[in-house]
Amino acid sequence: MKIIILKDYLNESIQQVYKAISSRTTIPILSGIKLDVNHQGVTLTASDTDISIQSFIPVEDDKHTIVQIEETGSVVLPAKFFVEIIKKLPSQEIKMEVKEQFHTYISSGATEIQMVGLDPEEFPILPAIEGNETVSVPGDLLKNMIKQTGFSISTHETTPILTGVLWNLENNELKFTATDRHRLATRSAYLNATDIKFNNVVIAGKTLNELSKIIPDQNTLVDIVVSDNQVLFKIDHVLFYSRILEGIYPDTSRIIPSTYKTELIVETKKLSESIDRAYLLSREEKTNIVRLQTLEEGGIEISSSSTELGKVREELDLIDFKGEPLRISFNSKYMLDVLKIVESEQLMIAFTGIMSPIVLKPMDDSQSLFVILPYRTNN
Amino acid sequence: MKIIILKDYLNESIQQVYKAISSRTTIPILSGIKLDVNHQGVTLTASDTDISIQSFIPVEDDKHTIVQIEETGSVVLPAKFFVEIIKKLPSQEIKMEVKEQFHTYISSGATEIQMVGLDPEEFPILPAIEGNETVSVPGDLLKNMIKQTGFSISTHETTPILTGVLWNLENNELKFTATDRHRLATRSAYLNATDIKFNNVVIAGKTLNELSKIIPDQNTLVDIVVSDNQVLFKIDHVLFYSRILEGIYPDTSRIIPSTYKTELIVETKKLSESIDRAYLLSREEKTNIVRLQTLEEGGIEISSSSTELGKVREELDLIDFKGEPLRISFNSKYMLDVLKIVESEQLMIAFTGIMSPIVLKPMDDSQSLFVILPYRTNN
Numbered sequence: 001m002k003i004i005i006l007k008d009y010l011n012e013s014i015q016q017v018y019k020a021i022s023s024r025t026t027i028p029i030l031s032g033i034k035l036d037v038n039h040q041g042v043t044l045t046a047s048d049t050d051i052s053i054q055s056f057i058p059v060e061d062d063k064h065t066i067v068q069i070e071e072t073g074s075v076v077l078p079a080k081f082f083v084e085i086i087k088k089l090p091s092q093e094i095k096m097e098v099k100e101q102f103h104t105y106i107s108s109g110a111t112e113i114q115m116v117g118l119d120p121e122e123f124p125i126l127p128a129i130e131g132n133e134t135v136s137v138p139g140d141l142l143k144n145m146i147k148q149t150g151f152s153i154s155t156h157e158t159t160p161i162l163t164g165v166l167w168n169l170e171n172n173e174l175k176f177t178a179t180d181r182h183r184l185a186t187r188s189a190y191l192n193a194t195d196i197k198f199n200n201v202v203i204a205g206k207t208l209n210e211l212s213k214i215i216p217d218q219n220t221l222v223d224i225v226v227s228d229n230q231v232l233f234k235i236d237h238v239l240f241y242s243r244i245l246e247g248i249y250p251d252t253s254r255i256i257p258s259t260y261k262t263e264l265i266v267e268t269k270k271l272s273e274s275i276d277r278a279y280l281l282s283r284e285e286k287t288n289i290v291r292l293q294t295l296e297e298g299g300i301e302i303s304s305s306s307t308e309l310g311k312v313r314e315e316l317d318l319i320d321f322k323g324e325p326l327r328i329s330f331n332s333k334y335m336l337d338v339l340k341i342v343e344s345e346q347l348m349i350a351f352t353g354i355m356s357p358i359v360l361k362p363m364d365d366s367q368s369l370f371v372i373l374p375y376r377t378n379n
Numbered sequence: 380m381k382i383i384i385l386k387d388y389l390n391e392s393i394q395q396v397y398k399a400i401s402s403r404t405t406i407p408i409l410s411g412i413k414l415d416v417n418h419q420g421v422t423l424t425a426s427d428t429d430i431s432i433q434s435f436i437p438v439e440d441d442k443h444t445i446v447q448i449e450e451t452g453s454v455v456l457p458a459k460f461f462v463e464i465i466k467k468l469p470s471q472e473i474k475m476e477v478k479e480q481f482h483t484y485i486s487s488g489a490t491e492i493q494m495v496g497l498d499p500e501e502f503p504i505l506p507a508i509e510g511n512e513t514v515s516v517p518g519d520l521l522k523n524m525i526k527q528t529g530f531s532i533s534t535h536e537t538t539p540i541l542t543g544v545l546w547n548l549e550n551n552e553l554k555f556t557a558t559d560r561h562r563l564a565t566r567s568a569y570l571n572a573t574d575i576k577f578n579n580v581v582i583a584g585k586t587l588n589e590l591s592k593i594i595p596d597q598n599t600l601v602d603i604v605v606s607d608n609q610v611l612f613k614i615d616h617v618l619f620y621s622r623i624l625e626g627i628y629p630d631t632s633r634i635i636p637s638t639y640k641t642e643l644i645v646e647t648k649k650l651s652e653s654i655d656r657a658y659l660l661s662r663e664e665k666t667n668i669v670r671l672q673t674l675e676e677g678g679i680e681i682s683s684s685s686t687e688l689g690k691v692r693e694e695l696d697l698i699d700f701k702g703e704p705l706r707i708s709f710n711s712k713y714m715l716d717v718l719k720i721v722e723s724e725q726l727m728i729a730f731t732g733i734m735s736p737i738v739l740k741p742m743d744d745s746q747s748l749f750v751i752l753p754y755r756t757n758n
Binding site for chain 2: 078080081084085088089090103104109110111112113114115116273274276277280281284308309310311312313314315316
C-alpha cells in the first residue's frame with residue numbers, strides 16, 4: 001500500500017470511524033483502524049463488535065483529486081495515535097507507505113512517522129447484509145426521534161433489553177419506544193410508502209447516540225437495512241453497522257392510560273422553569289420529589305421541600321383545565337428530561353389518579369408521547 | 380433584615396463570593412454565604428478559611444436604585460442552593476425578609492422560597508488588615524503573571540510551600556516564582572514607584588486561580604495589602620483575602636544557569652506544533668520523553684519513540700544558533716506547558732549540558748524565564 005492523500009478528507013473519515021473504537025477493548029486488533037486501498041479509493045473500518053463503522057474516501061470528487069494511488073493494499077493502524085497525529089500534521093499532503101511487517105511510514109511536511117501496523121487479515125469481517133430491502137428516513141427526522149426517546153432508556157445492565165430503543169415499522173409508521181420502567185417515551189413518524197415491516201428491532205441507546213453524531217445536519221437521507229441480528233445505516237460515504245439487542249422487548253401498551261380524569265394544558269417554557277426551581281431543592285434531598293397540585297382558584301401549584309434547606313412554592317397559570325382536582329408527586333428530573341426536548345410551546349399533562357402514570361403530550365405534535373410514573377408518597 | 384434587591388446585581392455578587400465556598404467543608408456555617416445589610420448596601424461574604432471573599436452591593440449606582448432597605452440585619456444562607464435559585468428566579472425584583480430563627484423568605488414573581496438560615500454570629504470574622512500600606516497592580520498584568528507562573532507549582536501536598544507561588548517586591552520590581560523541583564517559572568514586572576517591599580509571600584496556586592477569575596478583563600487596578608499571614612486584594616467592590624502559606628520558600632537562584640554552552644532561537648508556534656506531535660507518541664509510553672538534537676547540516680531534530688506504536692521524527696529550522704552541538708531529552712508535557720503561555724513569536728532555548736537545566740526565554744519579553752530539568756536518559 002502506497003498513497004498520497006489529502007489531510008482534511010482523511011481526517012474526516014478517521015473521525016467518523018473512530019466513534020466505533022472502544023477504549024476498553026481487550027482485543028488488540030480492535031484498537032486499530034483498518035485501511036483498505038483499491039483503485040476506487042480508501043476504505044476505513046473500525047469496530048467494537050457492537051458497532052462497526054466504515055467510511056469510504058473516493059479517489060476524487062467534483063473538485064479535487066483526493067487520493068493518488070501508487071500501490072493498493074491494507075493495514076491496521078493504532079487508532080488513538082492515528083486519529084490524533086493526522087489532525088496535527090503540518091501539510092495537506094500526506095504520504096503513506098506500508099513496508100515489511102506492516103510497518104507504516106507516514107510523512108507530511110518535515111514530519112516523518114513510523115507506525116507499528118497490524119495484519120489486516122486479523123480484522124473481523126463485517127456482516128454482508130447490504131443486499132436486503134432498504135427503508136429511507138430523512139436524517140434530521142431520525143436524529144429527532146433518537147433525541148426524543150433515547151433519554152428514557154435504562155442504564156442498568158440487569159435488564160439489557162431496556163438499554164435499547166425499540167423500533168417498529170408497520171403500515172408506513174416507524175415508531176420508537178424507550179422505557180426504564182419508571183418512565184416511557186414514544187415517537188412515531190410516517191415514512192414514504194414502503195412494503196417493509198419489522199418489529200422487536202432493539203438498538204442500544206449508546207449506539208443510537210453515536211449514530212446521531214454521524215448524521216450530518218443538512219438534508220441527508222439515511223438508508224436503513226434490517227437483518228436478523230444487525231442493522232445497517234447508510235449515510236453518504238459512511239456505513240454504520242449495529243448489533244440488534246437479543247431478547248423480547250416488554251409490551252408497554254398497558255402502561256399508557258387511554259382515558260384521563262384530569263387534563264391540564266400549560267406553557268411548556270413556564271412549566272419547565274418552575275419545575276427547574278423546585279428541582280434545585282428536591283435534588284438536595286436526593287429524591288427529586290416535586291409536588292403538583294391544582295388550586296381551587298384556578299392554576300396549579302408546584303412545590304418541593306427539604307428539611308435542611310427550606311421550601312419552594314409557586315403558582316402557574318393554566319391555558320386549559322378539564323376534570324377533577326388533583327395533588328400528585330413525581331421525580332422532577334424525569335419531568336425536566338421531557339420538558340427539555342419538547343419543542344411545542346404548549347403541553348398537555350393528563351392524569352388518571354395519584355397512583356397512575358402521568359401522560360405528557362406536546363400540543364402541536366401528535367407523534368410524541370411521554371409517561372412518568374408518580375411517586376407513592378403520602379403527600 | 381428586609382430588602383428588595385435587583386436580581387442581576389445580587390447574582391453577580393453571589394457568583395463572586397461563591398468562589399470561596401469549598402464543597403468539602405466540614406464546618407456547616409462555611410457552606411453558607413453571609414449577608415449583612417446596613418444603610419449603605421448589602422455585603423456578601425464567603426470563606427473556606429484559606430480564601431475569604433467579600434462583595435459589596437451599594438444601595439444605588441449612577442443608573443439605578445439597586446437595593447431598597449426596609450430593615451437592616453444579617454443572615455447566613457445555604458450557598459449552593461442560594462447561588463442556583465437566585466439565578467433562576469423569574470423576575471428582576473427580589474424580596475428578602477429574615478424572620479424568627481433566621482428563616483428567610485424570598486419571593487420573586489409567583490415564586491416563593493423559604494430558606495433555612497443560620498446565625499451570622501457564628502460566621503468567622505475576617506482579618507482587619509485594610510489599614511496597611513497598599514501596592515497597586517493593573518489587573519491584566521496580574522492575571523498574566525499568574526498565568527505565566529501558576530502552571531509550574533507542585534501538586535504534591537508533601538511539600539506544601541511549593542503548591543504556592545512566591546511573591547517578592549523590592550526596588551519596585553514585583554517577581555513571581557513557581558517550581559515543582561522539575562521545572563521553574565519566573566515573571567517580573569516593574570510597578571509605579573512604591574516604598575513597599577516584601578519577600579517570602581507565598582500564595583497557594585489554587586487561590587491565585589480563583590483570584591484570576593474575579594479580576595475583570597477591562598482595565599482595573601488591583602490594590603494589594605500584605606500583612607504577616609494574610610494578603611488582601613481589593614478589586615472594585617470585591618475584597619479577596621488569602622492566607623499566606625507557612626514556611627520558607629527554597630532558594631531557586633542556583634537552578635537557573637548563568638552561562639550557556641548552546642543557544643537556539645526558534646519560532647515559538649513551529650516548535651510548539653512539533654513538540655506536540657512528538658508528545659502524542661511519548662504520552663502513550665507514560666514518560667513524555669522527547670529528544671531534541673542539533674543537526675550538522677543546521678536546524679534541529681525533534682523525535683520520540685514508543686516500542687508499541689512507532690516513531691515520530693521531524694526537522695525544524697532555527698532562526699539563530701550559537702555554541703556547541705547537543706542532544707538532550709526532556710518531559711515534553713513541561714515544554715508544552717511553557718510553549719502554550721508564551722506570547723512572543725520567537726523563543727530562545729539555552730543549554731549548558733545534557734544534565735543541566737534547559738532555559739526558555741521569550742525573545743520580546745525579558746521579564747519571563749522558564750527552566751525545565753532534562754531527563755537523564757542514555758539517549
